[in-house]
Each structure stands twice: as structure tokens, then as C-alpha cells.
Amino acid sequence: MATALLDPPTRDSPSTTLKLSQCAPTFIKSQTSSFQLPYPLSLFSNSESLEKWSATENLFLATLRSGDNDSAYALLESLTDRFGLENERIAALRGLWAEATAKTPQELVDVLKNYEEILKEDPSNFAIRKRRCALLRSMGQTEQALNALTNFVDTSPTDAEGWSELGSLYEELGMYEQAVFCLEEVLLLMPNAWNMQAKIGEVLYVSANQKQAEETARLLSESMRRFCRSIELCDDYLRGYFGLKISTTRLLEVLPSTNGGKKGQQMMDGELSLPKVESVRKLDQVATAKLAEIVRRVGAGEKGWDGYNEAEIAAAKELLAKKTQKIER
Numbered sequence: 001m002a003t004a005l006l007d008p009p010t011r012d013s014p015s016t017t018l019k020l021s022q023c024a025p026t027f028i029k030s031q032t033s034s035f036q037l038p039y040p041l042s043l044f045s046n047s048e049s050l051e052k053w054s055a056t057e058n059l060f061l062a063t064l065r066s067g068d069n070d071s072a073y074a075l076l077e078s079l080t081d082r083f084g085l086e087n088e089r090i091a092a093l094r095g096l097w098a099e100a101t102a103k104t105p106q107e108l109v110d111v112l113k114n115y116e117e118i119l120k121e122d123p124s125n126f127a128i129r130k131r132r133c134a135l136l137r138s139m140g141q142t143e144q145a146l147n148a149l150t151n152f153v154d155t156s157p158t159d160a161e162g163w164s165e166l167g168s169l170y171e172e173l174g175m176y177e178q179a180v181f182c183l184e185e186v187l188l189l190m191p192n193a194w195n196m197q198a199k200i201g202e203v204l205y206v207s208a209n210q211k212q213a214e215e216t217a218r219l220l221s222e223s224m225r226r227f228c229r230s231i232e233l234c235d236d237y238l239r240g241y242f243g244l245k246i247s248t249t250r251l252l253e254v255l256p257s258t259n260g261g262k263k264g265q266q267m268m269d270g271e272l273s274l275p276k277v278e279s280v281r282k283l284d285q286v287a288t289a290k291l292a293e294i295v296r297r298v299g300a301g302e303k304g305w306d307g308y309n310e311a312e313i314a315a316a317k318e319l320l321a322k323k324t325q326k327i328e329r
Contacts, residue, residue, distance in 0.1 A: 015310075020062040024071035027059055031078065053082065060093065064100050072097065091118065092127035099135060108139055126156060133162075137169060145169060153185075160189040164196070167203075176207035194233035198240045201226030205247055217254045221274055223247045224283065231290075238312050241290045245319060248284035255280065291316050 031052070060075040076097055083090050098111045115132040118125060129152055136145035149166040156162060167182030183200045187193060201223045208219035224247040230240035255277050295316050297305040 014065075017062050017065050020059065021066035021068050021071070024059055024063050024068060024075065027055070028071065028074050028078075031056070053079065057093070064097065069101055072100075088125050088127040091125070092131050095128065095131045095135075099131075099138075105139075108135065111135065112139070126152075126159070130162070130165075133165065137165075142169070142173070146173075153182075157185075158189060160186045160193075163189070167199075171203055171206075176203050179203050180207075192233055194230040194237055194240065197226050197230035197233065198237065198243055201230065201240075201243045201247065205243065205250070208250070217251070217274055218271065220247055220251045220254060221272070224251060224275070224280070225272075228283070236294065238291075238294055238308055238316060241287050241294070242312070242316055242319065244283060245287035245291060248280050248287060251275070251280045252277065252284065288320070291320055295320065 056075055056079055060072055060079065063069075063072040063075065076093060079093065080090055085091070085094075095111060095115060098114070099108065102108045102111060112132065112135055115128050115135065118128050119132070122128075129148070133145055133148045133152060136148055146166075146169055149162065149169060153159065153162045153166055163182045163185040167179045167186070170176070170179035170182060180200055180203055183196055183203065186196050187200075190196065204219050204223035204226065208216045208223060211219060224244065227240050227243040227247055231237050231244065234240065255274065294305070294308070295313060298308050298313055
């Protein structure tokens, strides 16, 4: 079985998702037999394996993203036959199917009502609670989504996905301190999540541009440290180096006006002092060199340098081009 089918497709690029979804007809045909036992007798089938059902679910998500609704429905029915309608995960996948295939706002409202009916019978169905939160947000019901997510993390404080979604919503609303708090909760649960370190760096960077000079420098410094931590955890993390580049560039503009006479002093109790200009300049050079290396190797199609997001590579190229133009001038 192809390894790609075992990886969740939710973060794949559109082209990768399309290629994966094109495998669906062949996969469905290979898994279809002339005789199939009903659940729960299907548990005793020799064809049972974790890989099979992981691949089926991932392929369902890929076909749903690519618009191949017929294949998606066939895969969903296969999962339903295996695990039953009462399974929480299956209920959530069927809800996702209903959301994706809804053609009118009223149909989405009906899906939302169905979620609420399920939760009346079983308030502990966390898979459906997550789908309800996501649907409320996608329908533009921000206040209800915020309340639902807050309630969700209150009752399930160890759910990293819930904290991440809540942080994303706070960021969307411009409530950056609350967003950082939520993302910090994710790090408590997943301390080596380099993408979360970079995400906090991004939120701090955006927040810094709305503050006064000294506060801007402090937030940019913390943003830079977060990006440094992300690339410490993942050496070739493009988003981390991109963030390090923009944060150091901005810091080099801000520090000369805020750092004079405050070297070695703390900004506030318990907070680190502002970095030295020379240290920031060296980090800026490191970020520039690494971004250039990633862009060059990805562009050359070198082995082991695939899998990068095309949009992020394009953004890195543009950032490096701006740097080159400034040097030439």
C-alpha cells in the first residue's frame, strides 16, 4: 500500500491532493469483494488492518477536497459498513460529507441542527462538538463559534487541536494576546511542535506592528526567538526561516531607536532584555543564506528537498528578491 495513503491529506497541496484522489477508483475496486460480512461480523474478516482503514479515511478526505463526491461517498459507505453509524468518528465524517456537499445555506443550517440533536443525546461526543465549532466558524457565526470553542477547551483541556483552533479564531479577531495564550497551551501538550513555535512568532510579529516603539521591539524580539526555536526543532523548516528573516529585518529597523542605553537591562520584570544589533544581524544573515539554499535546491529538484509548499517557496523567492534589490540600490 502506498505510503502517501497513510498520511493525512489535510495539509497537502492541491496538486498532491488531486493525485491522491485519482487513486480512489483503483483503491475502491481493490477493496471490494463479492461477499462482505456485516458489522460486527466484519471484525473477523482476514482483510482487517489498521493501514487499510487509515488509507480509506485519508482517501475519503482527499476525494472530498478534490470534488470527487462519488468516490468520497463510496469510501464513506465502506467506513460506515465497517464501524457502524454509532461510531463517533464515522458520525463526524458523515457530517463533514454533508457540509462539503451542501448547496445552499439552509442545508448547512440543517447540518448544524443535526449536530445539535446528536449532542443533546450525547454531549460527550467530542468529534461532533469539533465539527459544530468548525461549521459555526465557516458560516460566519463568530461569536457562537468562540463560545463553542471556549466551552470545548474548558471540558477537554488536553485537546491540542481545540486550543489551536481557538487561537486561530482569536488571531482572526485581532485578539493577539489571547491567541498566544491558546497556542502556548498547545505547546504544553506538544512541546516539540515546531510549527506552533513559528505560529506564535507570526502572531507576535503581527501584533508588534500595532504597538509603540519599545513594545514593538519587545514583541519582535520574542517573535524572533520563537522562530529560532522552530528551526532549532526542525532544521529545514521554511516557514521558520521566513519568519526569522522578516522579524530580524524589522528588528534592525527598530532597535537603533529603542536599544540605546538599555543594553543588558530587562524590559520588564521576568522578561529578557532586547537583543544586540550585531546578534540580530547575524541571525538575519543565517536566515537569508538558508532561505536561498532551500529555494535553490527545491528549484533544482534535488532529492530529499521535495514536499515544500509552492506558495511558501514563491514567497521566499520574493522576499530574497526584495533583499537583493535593496543591496543593489
